[in-house]
Amino acid sequence: MTAIETRAVAQRLRAENLRLSFGAIQVLKDVSVDLEPGRVTGLIGPNGAGKTSLFNCLTGLYRPQFGGIVFGGVPLQDLPPHRRAALGISRSFQHMALCPDLTVIENVMVGLTLERRSGWANAFLPLPSGTREDAATRRKALAALESLGIAAVAETLPAELPPGTLRLVEIARAMAGNPKALLLDEPAAGLNAVETRDLMRALQRLIRPDLVVVVVEHDMDLIMQLCDRIYVLNFGQIIAHGTPAEVRADPDVVRIYLGGDDD
Amino acid sequence: MSDLTQTDTPPRSFVDRALDPKALATLALIGLLLLLPLGAGGYLVYSLSLCFANAIGVLSVSVLVRYGGEVSIGHSFFVALGAYAVAILEKQAGVGLMVSLPVAALAGLVGGIVFAYPSRRLSGIYLAVSTMALALALPEILIHSEKFTGGFEGLYVALDPLPGLPKASQRYYLAFGLLVLICLALVRLRRSPQGLALLMARAHPRAAEAFGITRGWARISVFALSAMLASISGAVVAVASSAVSPNSFTLWSAIFLLVGSVVSLNGLTLVPALVGGAFLTLVPNYLAGAGDWVPVIYGAVLLGVTLAVNSASDIRRILSRGGRS
Numbered sequence: 001m002t003a004i005e006t007r008a009v010a011q012r013l014r015a016e017n018l019r020l021s022f023g024a025i026q027v028l029k030d031v032s033v034d035l036e037p038g039r040v041t042g043l044i045g046p047n048g049a050g051k052t053s054l055f056n057c058l059t060g061l062y063r064p065q066f067g068g069i070v071f072g073g074v075p076l077q078d079l080p081p082h083r084r085a086a087l088g089i090s091r092s093f094q095h096m097a098l099c100p101d102l103t104v105i106e107n108v109m110v111g112l113t114l115e116r117r118s119g120w121a122n123a124f125l126p127l128p129s130g131t132r133e134d135a136a137t138r139r140k141a142l143a144a145l146e147s148l149g150i151a152a153v154a155e156t157l158p159a160e161l162p163p164g165t166l167r168l169v170e171i172a173r174a175m176a177g178n179p180k181a182l183l184l185d186e187p188a189a190g191l192n193a194v195e196t197r198d199l200m201r202a203l204q205r206l207i208r209p210d211l212v213v214v215v216v217e218h219d220m221d222l223i224m225q226l227c228d229r230i231y232v233l234n235f236g237q238i239i240a241h242g243t244p245a246e247v248r249a250d251p252d253v254v255r256i257y258l259g260g261d262d263d
Numbered sequence: 264m265s266d267l268t269q270t271d272t273p274p275r276s277f278v279d280r281a282l283d284p285k286a287l288a289t290l291a292l293i294g295l296l297l298l299l300p301l302g303a304g305g306y307l308v309y310s311l312s313l314c315f316a317n318a319i320g321v322l323s324v325s326v327l328v329r330y331g332g333e334v335s336i337g338h339s340f341f342v343a344l345g346a347y348a349v350a351i352l353e354k355q356a357g358v359g360l361m362v363s364l365p366v367a368a369l370a371g372l373v374g375g376i377v378f379a380y381p382s383r384r385l386s387g388i389y390l391a392v393s394t395m396a397l398a399l400a401l402p403e404i405l406i407h408s409e410k411f412t413g414g415f416e417g418l419y420v421a422l423d424p425l426p427g428l429p430k431a432s433q434r435y436y437l438a439f440g441l442l443v444l445i446c447l448a449l450v451r452l453r454r455s456p457q458g459l460a461l462l463m464a465r466a467h468p469r470a471a472e473a474f475g476i477t478r479g480w481a482r483i484s485v486f487a488l489s490a491m492l493a494s495i496s497g498a499v500v501a502v503a504s505s506a507v508s509p510n511s512f513t514l515w516s517a518i519f520l521l522v523g524s525v526v527s528l529n530g531l532t533l534v535p536a537l538v539g540g541a542f543l544t545l546v547p548n549y550l551a552g553a554g555d556w557v558p559v560i561y562g563a564v565l566l567g568v569t570l571a572v573n574s575a576s577d578i579r580r581i582l583s584r585g586g587r588s
Contacts, residue, residue: 059473081472090473097470099463109456110463114475116456123455124448134454173474 011037011072013058013089013181013212018067020053027053028064029236035181038209042223043216045233046256051216052094054233055185058214059091060084071181086114088180092170094189098158104169105154108141111173144176145169148202164195168202181212188219200226220257224248232256289533296439300432308431309503310548315438316499317523318540319445323492324524325531325539326449330458331485332465333386337394339517340401341490343507344370345497350418350507351411360424360437364498371494372487379486383479398517405509417508420501438499445492446533453531461485493520519543522561526568 013035020028035041043051056062060081069076098107122130145151148168188196230247232240240250300308345367352363405412425433452458464471464481501507527539
């Protein structure tokens with residue numbers, strides 16, 4: 001293990017020297033990123049560059065063989081996803097991960113599961129404490145939907161809604177529990193231009209000084225307009241990082257995106 | 264799509280809910296079934312008591328299917344756990360159902376957890392086959408622990424659950440009352456945080472985990488709940504039929520519970536539960552005249568229901584796709 005700084009650096013999400021391989025294939029080679037609160041950080045790169053692998057290391061789906069991940073001074077690399085969720089790390093999914101049996105607001109209420117205290121007795125009996133908690137959870141879920149401008153579809157089933165709205169529902173679910181870090185996995189995948197614009201406006205409204213926002217995305221326009229900082233990955237390494245203007249001017253990035261054969 | 268999808272979730276007034284035609288029909292059915300013992304013959308009342316008990320068993324399998332996405336072909340094990348808890352407590356301690364029902368429910372709950380913990384990573388056909396092992400082993404266990412279980416002969420259950428009422432009608436009302444209470448509890452479960460969490464874990468385990476719901480918790484919870492309902496069903500079966508014996512809890516009874524759940528479209532409300540219970544209890548009784556044709560008729564009905572349901576959902580999917588594109 002590297003010497004990871006474990007002293008509390010408030011709300012900052014850092015990964016240092018991450019190495020990840022599947023068999024002989026090294027997908028991450030000493031990747032370090034520093035994700036600051038109050039800013040939107042983008043992770044970009046061609047297909048197979050290691051963006052999703054890095055994302056999965058941050059959320060806990062993959063365990064890197066080497067390196068550390070620290071969030072607000074707490075080492076994360078050995079924690080499973082549900083423990084990271086308890087520390088305030090929330091995520092959305094590239095492929096829609098809403099439950100088809102639940103209405104939109106119920107799907108968002110699932111995002112508040114960790115806050116709920118009512119036990120199994122409340123699940124079967126109409127006890128006052130459970131009813132109160134249900135109402136409070138419903139209010140919070142509705143507030144999350146309102147903040148993204150989709151409160152009108154609260155009682156609708158996911159199957160009746162277009163992909164753009166479903167993506168916003170996913171983000172509302174991720175935001176409902178007031179997370180400290182929000183990781184978005186290709187939020188614009190499968191959306192048309194209008195939906196992508198709406199998504200960007202909605203995301204811009206979510207930015208708070210204490211919230212780390214990370215976006216993995218293919219859509220360069222979205223990334224360039226939304227992000228304050230961008231990390232560019234290629235072949236499992238960070239080849240450039242900086243503001244959108246700096247990244248756009250970087251000769252390696254230009255070569256990959258304009259001269260290369262990918263994307 | 265199903266009765267798990269309740270688009271009318273915001274709390275509505277009691278009057279609104281009571282005026283809903285579906286709710287009115289259910290209330291009318293409850294009223295009819297409450298009055299029925301006053302006019303009907305003893306055999307029908309007896310058969311319906313068993314039907315209610317089996318309906319609870321069908322619900323227990325449907326809970327596993329709906330909330331866990333898993334299938335059990337061994338639920339006769341948990342039904343027997345409840346039935347024998349009642350019979351053994353009556354024989355050894357002389358206590359009636361009011362005492363033994365909570366014990367039976369607890370036995371099912373603990374049995375469910377003990378089975379679910381080691382099998383929490385199994386799913387699909389592997390879990391189904393491991394539940395089958397339970398059902399296969401059970402009759403042998405019952406026969407060989409003769410001292411407690413009465414072996415082949417089984418045990419009688421004679422104590423009145425609700426002293427003071429006529430024997431037949433108290434069994435009827437007890438079974439019916441429990442069935443209605445369980446249906447009400449399941450409606451609440453669907454809206455509870457646990458219900459939402461279980462449905463999310465079933466649909467997208469990874470997404471559920473990102474919000475603090477682990478797969479292990481989901482599996483153990485849903486199995487414990489399902490096994491507890493099965494044991495309650497067993498306790499009521501024991502009282503309604505006045506006896507327990509190993510040949511009521513074979514692999515076949517487990518398969519019929521699953522069949523009942525399929526025929527009821529895995530519904531978790533009163534009407535589907537009664538359809539499933541009737542398929543297990545009343546249909547074989549009233550078809551008894553058909554002799555050797557009973558299994559054939561059963562098979563034909565089962566095939567019919569399964570094919571009709573599948574083609575119905577296909578047709579719906581094609582229609583909705585056509586409507587959108």
